[in-house]
Amino acid sequence: MTHKAGFVSIIGKPNAGKSTLMNQLVGEKMAIITPKAQTTRHRILGIVNDENYQIVFSDTPGIIKPNYKLQENMMHFVDDALVDADILVFVTDINERQDEEDVLEKLKKTSAKVLVVINKIDESQNELIEEKINYWKEKLNPEGIVGCSALHAYNVEPVMSFIIENLPVHPPYYEKDELTDRSERFFVSEMIREKIFKFYKKEIPYSTEVIITSFKDSKDIIKISAEIVVERDSQKNIIIGAGGVMLKKVGTYARQDMEEFLHKKVFLEMFVKVIPDWRNRENYLKSFGYSE
């Protein structure tokens, strides 16, 4: 049988459920998921291997108008994902009220096959699903449309079937035992970042970056040191919390995730560091992996 392989990019507005859908499709907790918008800052590759095909997924940051340099660079990742893609999965929240013109503009320029996924149908009535399907048919005339609930794994199979059907005939791009191009360090830093998104309010998560400064794997334990970078002293105090309670909470939950992911005992230490205005400083964005 001929082998199929291709790049599939998942795009859409912040909070539409892109990461949730990708995790369902890839079957592993690759991208971190939180209820706040813009948690996904990088492109993440998740690879699904089968004897007859290889699907290389990219999850992308939600499409927005950039307000600061970090967001500008995040949008470059989106553009890269569009250029590479054989198939674009455009995820839209069934209850989305914002206009999605910026997404549409990007979609109109692509030569990839487009699948529109109307997500979160668990929060909606059948009539609205019909209405939305007709709306997107008219607006985009995509190769496929599916309504699903990524969160409840409802009707996700048709998304997978569409992808497999539309993959180009191609030899595999990666070794068949590779699941991702991201390192363990990356996933570990995302686990800390996820907790920060969960436990802190307002601008704190958006002003924070997590850097793994050391990752030492020994026989019985992995020792991990991380730096939590914020923009101001006041944010540092909030991250640490009274008597260090908040930081301890982040550490406890992140460590539990790490131990589950790495199948080993983890010793985690974290330091909080202030780098004023890092999100607008090119050298920091570069060293944190947000630009070339």
Ligand SMILES: Nc1nc2c(ncn2[C@@H]2O[C@H](COP(=O)(O)OP(=O)(O)OP(=O)(O)O)[C@@H](O)[C@H]2O)c(=O)[nH]1
């Ligand atoms: N009710 C419902 N909620 C969902 C569904 N899919 C995702 N969510 C929730 O929507 C929120 C956002 O999901 P994510 O997967 O992080 O969204 P995203 O599009 O990757 O967001 P960004 O990273 O900000 O671009 C989370 O709270 C999810 O649990 C769904 O099918 N139904």
